[in-house]
Amino acid sequence: MTTTRFAPSPTGYIHVGNLRTALMNYLIARKAGGTFILRIDDTDPERSKEEYVDAIKQDLEWLGLHWDKVERQSDRLDRYAEAADKLREMGRFYEAFETPTELDLKRKKQLNMGKPPVYDRAALNLSDAEKDALRAERGNGVWRFKLDHERIEWTDGILGDISIDAASVSDPVLIRGDGQVLYTIASVVDDTEMGVTDVVRGSDHVTNTATQIQIIEALGGQCPRFAHHSLLTGPLGEALSKRLGTLALRDLREQGVQPMALLSLMARLGSSDPVELRSDMAELIEGFDVNRFGAAPTKFDVQDLFPLTAKHLQSLPLTDVADAVEDAGVPADLAEPFWAMARENITTLADLKGWWELCRDGAEPLIADEDREFIAEAVALLPDGPFDGETWGTWTKAVKEATGRKGKGLFMPLRKALTGMERGPEMAALLPLLQVIRARG
Incomplete structure (x- = not known):
């Protein structure tokens, strides 16, 4: 059975980059009728916060990405300790004691000699007495996995055939000196024991994947199918890393972005398929194919979310937005005609309040000097209320006959006088809701 996972660290709020990974894994599982695991990577007790665990769950629920089960690495x-012991017994795990400064000096020396900056395995030559002395001086060392220096190859679901020379990669640190288990081994153990069949993650993990393949094989596990999606950039190709804090999902929600708009964009961005607004999750699942994504960096512009949000809102019935209409102050008896009028003219639900204020309080008339007499004559011809959907047509016909104006010269001055704006909803729908004029009528 197909099993995927999303493994966020609860050290902050999840952002659009995290979402891309979560969504791809979710869609693969759902399309295959498989299992989607939410795995909380909380092995760092210093930085992991329960408030972020709760926030991750809230964000995924807001988007409709419902998991089948939750796992926590801290449990x-x-x-992981058993796996580490197994690697030690196999001679594939060794303790190293270099300080960060010493490692940096080694890297610089290798680069100056034109060699790749790879850990030189000096720790393998330490005697037991030397190790004891270093522990006494520096404390426990880090534990590194000893790579077999051979080519590591796999067929990536997005990048195609990958081949990495393990000799060009440093033996990865799997356990820190303070005993903290790092993601590299925790993920391998979890993926193996939880039966994960497909792993989609960012292309910055390619080298990490190579080392994990050797660890999986050393522990006797089955390698999942890997796919590495491109990294997101800003709209001009700039790195997003410094801006991700402003692209947290909860910030986008606060700005009024609708879940289906965000999901529709992220499910196609960077693929050979055009971005199209989908009406529900079933459509996203049906049309998803990870093999249609490319390797090139993918431009993301947050502004692209707002036209999609507007289009999504236009498709919704009142029942889906009733709370927002009520929160804007619209009386229940006017909710239906108000939504019918406003939905074509909003970008987010927050815009409803402004349209209701216009209906309730009116607007500062926008009247050109040459139109003042025309407007005065037109207002005198306004029929008695209450107004309905026919009032605008009846009134403008009477004004046309009385003044001889027609077309834009007739309609635009009336719109500007009534709304203070040159553009907006159909006046036939708006006029019955303009309470100041209706009260006058």
């Missing part, structure tokens, strides 16, 4: 530390 599985004994499993």
